[in-house]
Amino acid sequence: MITLDGVSVRFGAYTQIDYKQLLFESGQSVAILGGSGCGKSTLLNLISGIISPLCGDITVDGTVISSLSQAQKDAFRIRNIGFIFQDFKLLEKMSVEDNLNVLSLEGVNVKDSGQILAKLGIAHKLKARASTLSGGEKQRVAIARALVKHPSIVLADEPTGNLNYAIGEQVIIQLLDACKGKTLLCVTHDERLCPMFDRVLRLEEYASIKEANIHA
Amino acid sequence: MLKFAIKNLLTKKARMALVALSIIISASVALMAFNVSSQVQDGILNSFIYYDxxxxxxxxxxxxxxxxxxxxxxxxxxxxxxxxxxxxxxxxxxxxxxxxxxxxxxxxxxxxxxxxxxxxxxxxxxxxxxxxxxxxxxxxxxxxxxxxxxxxxxxxxxxxxxxxxxxxxxxxxxxxxxxxxxxxxxxxxxxxxxxxxxxxxxxxxxxxxxxxxxxxxxxxxxxxxxxxxxxxxxxxxxxxxxxxxxxxxxxxxxxxxxxxxxxxxxxxxxxxxxxxNPSAVLREVLDRVDLSAKIVYALSAVILLMNLIVVCVITLLNLISSRDEIQLMRLIGISARRVRQVFMIQNAILGAAATLLSLLLSHVALLFVNNISRAYGIVLNPFKLYPLELLIVLAVMLISVFPTILFISLLARKDALTK
Incomplete structure (x- = not known):
């Protein structure tokens, strides 16, 4: 289970996002919708510990990650959270295999990578350089990297943002299939994909943005 | 980690070749200058002056x-x-x-x-x-x-x-x-x-x-x-x-x-x-050689200092261009410590390879220098290795890794989203 309680985050001196209390049940798939700049990606970054809140508590599966040090957050993320980015975030000059093996730097067992790639239909691309893959293939590699460590939580930040609808739909189907039993929070702009998720969260109802000189 | 570091290193061939070239040129010159100077000095010292x-x-x-x-x-x-x-x-x-x-x-x-x-x-x-x-x-x-x-x-x-x-x-x-x-x-x-x-x-x-x-x-x-x-x-x-x-x-x-x-x-x-009295005359010559040896050492130090600056600049540029890669690794959960280790291993490999190659090159160059120096009565042994040369090699290796330790610590310490 993931909970956010009284969480605010600030960017520079002018923008602050305040989140209302939020709760995500374990094993649920949630589509997070919202306009640009409403704090969707920020929400995922907070939950994963990539950024720290100004105030409030973020609890992930019993761990108050907002109180952890940066090193502890890194360790928590590598063990428990799979993160999928809109722009894939792959080591472009390295192979698909290397992009998965990079996790072994932190002691993650990546022995299931072949199986996961096969499930996503790109096992034959194992030795291919990431830069030579299509957008859809790259996103599948990013999904495989997120899943290879068998995380309990998967955060996907607009995973279909750089793909056309047909490929995007396929990717979401595969993602949902691969994430069965896990908590999946998926940020998307595409309402057509929402019916596939257990729950749809419209973030505007849970987050307010202040844009002013806060110190003024 | 070593395997990953090497694979990642190979994706930056051009940049790494620049760093290696800079180390090879400066270290070879310093090593050769030191070796030639030492051998000339030894040559004079070893000449047994039997006749008085x-x-x-x-x-x-x-x-x-x-x-x-x-x-x-x-x-x-x-x-x-x-x-x-x-x-x-x-x-x-x-x-x-x-x-x-x-x-x-x-x-x-x-x-x-x-x-x-x-x-x-x-x-x-x-x-x-x-x-x-x-x-x-x-x-x-x-x-x-x-x-x-x-x-x-x-x-x-x-x-x-x-x-x-x-x-x-x-x-x-x-x-x-x-x-x-x-x-x-x-x-x-x-x-x-x-x-x-x-x-x-x-x-x-x-x-x-x-x-x-x-x-x-x-x-x-x-x-x-x-x-x-x-x-x-x-x-x-x-x-x-x-x-x-x-x-x-x-x-x-x-x-x-x-x-x-x-x-x-x-x-x-x-x-x-x-x-x-040949001893007296040669002592005078040696004093002059001693001075020239000091000049050679000073020049070698200047060359090594230049090497440090060049390696610093190239490493900094290299790390700046690797910033996205560092950010990516941090985003997926690789700790700052591991990121630092990967880059340090890469520079250590590069530094070691480049300095050992410099050592080899400086001795190959001695073969050619010997062809010229022979005409002046100075016969150099290309296989002669001084312990201090190994110290120079070690110093150059450290110089090669030092900028990485400095800059990568600054870059990796930032949170994953800070560029």
Whole structure:
């Protein structure tokens, strides 16, 4: 289970996002919708510990990650959270295999990578350089990297943002299939994909943005 | 981690090649400068100065010492051989060795002396010369020209290559010296009598071939053969040649300190003659070499400092261009410590490979430098490795890794989204 309680985050001196209390049940798939700049990606970054809140508590599966040090957050993320980015975030000059093996730097067992790639239909691309893959293939590699460590939580930040609808739909189907039993929070702009998720969260109802000189 | 670091390193070939090139150039120059300087110094220090007195024509004492001990420079001129006979009969001396020089074999100098001169050297094959027109060659001469015992060599008139050849009087190689890494390696040794006879042959040929020429004693040439008892004049700049009854210098081992003093005073007092103590002269030369060694060390330090700056700049640029990669790794949960380790391993591999290659290159370059330095009597051993060279290698390796430690710590410490 993931909970956010009284969480605010600030960017520079002018923008602050305040989140209302939020709760995500374990094993649920949630589509997070919202306009640009409403704090969707920020929400995922907070939950994963990539950024720290100004105030409030973020609890992930019993761990108050907002109180952890940066090193502890890194360790928590590598063990428990799979993160999928809109722009894939792959080591472009390295192979698909290397992009998965990079996790072994932190002691993650990546022995299931072949199986996961096969499930996503790109096992034959194992030795291919990431830069030579299509957008859809790259996103599948990013999904495989997120899943290879068998995380309990998967955060996907607009995973279909750089793909056309047909490929995007396929990717979401595969993602949902691969994430069965896990908590999946998926940020998307595409309402057509929402019916596939257990729950749809419209973030505007849970987050307010202040844009002013806060110190003024 | 090592495997990943190497794979990742290979994705940045161009940038890494730049860093490696910068390290290789600076480290090779520093290592070679240090090695050459040390070998030159060692060469002088290792030259066993058995003789305590050298008698030669008056002039530069350094030139006389360098010419007789290292076969560099031209001889000062000639002195009568009768002085050798006089000294041999003196109770004040233990050993007398004549020394003459004026011919060459390709770029190697030909020294006319007695077998005693080579007594402390080991003959690798063959024997020392004993009969006229027999020669012993240094190891470099033998290897450079593929000479074996029994081969014949034709020497040329003059110390530089290109003089008239003594075709009528070839020398037979009867011995090859073991490598000494001194000027002996690049020298041909024969008897004084052989040198005289070669010149006599040549003069006879010239006399036969030349039209009637009655010009007497041309300008600055040394005194003519015939065993004049007076010391010859200063040698011409062009050539010094020992005619029959003349030598360029005499090396003497005196019987005692008292004998040394007496002989030194006696020969220095004679017109046109000079006697020197080679140890004293070489000590003076060494002081100069010491200074040049210090300059070489200072230059090496400057080069290494430049290397540090260049490596810093390239590493910083490299890390800036790797910023996205670092951010990516941080985003997926790789800790700052691991990111730092990956980049440090990469730079350590690069630094180690580049410095070891520099060490190899500097010694390969010594082979070529040796070809030039040999002409000046300095024979370098390309395989000679000084412990300090390994220290330089270690220092360069550290210099290569240092900028990474500095910059990657600054970059990786930031949170994953901060550029």
């Amino acid at each position: 007195l050298i008698i030669g024509p008056s002039g530069s004492s350094t030139q006389l010492a360098m010419n007789t001990l290292f076969f560099t420079d031209s001889p000062l001129g000639t002195i009568p051989y009768s002085l050798v006979e006089e000294l041999e009969n003196s109770p004040l001396v233990n050993r007398v060795v004549p020394f003459t020089m004026g011919d060459s074999f390709n770029s190697s100098k030909v020294v006319g002396t007695s077998p005693l001169f080579l007594e402390d050297k080991t003959v690798k094959s063959g024997k020392l010369f004993s009969a006229p027109f027999e020669a012993v060659v240094g190891s470099s001469v033998a290897s450079s020209y593929g000479l074996n015992v029994g081969d014949e060599i034709i020497t040329s008139h003059g110390l530089s290559h290109g003089g008239a050849q003594h075709s009528a009087s070839p020398l037979k190689v009867v011995g090859i010296l073991k490598t000494t890494y001194t000027a002996y390696d690049d020298t041909v040794f024969t008897s004084v009598e052989t040198v005289w006879e070669m010149h006599e042959h040549e003069e006879e040929e010239e006399a036969e071939n030349a039209p009637v020429q009655t010009e007497a004693g041309t300008n600055s040439a040394p005194s003519h053969h015939g065993g004049s008892l007076t010391a010859s004049s200063t040698a011409s700049e062009e050539q010094v040649e020992s005619h029959t009854g003349e030598v360029c210098a005499i090396l003497v081992k005196t019987a005692s300190l008292n004998a040394y003093t007496k002989l030194s005073q006696s020969y220095s007092g004679q017109t046109g003659l000079m006697s020197i």
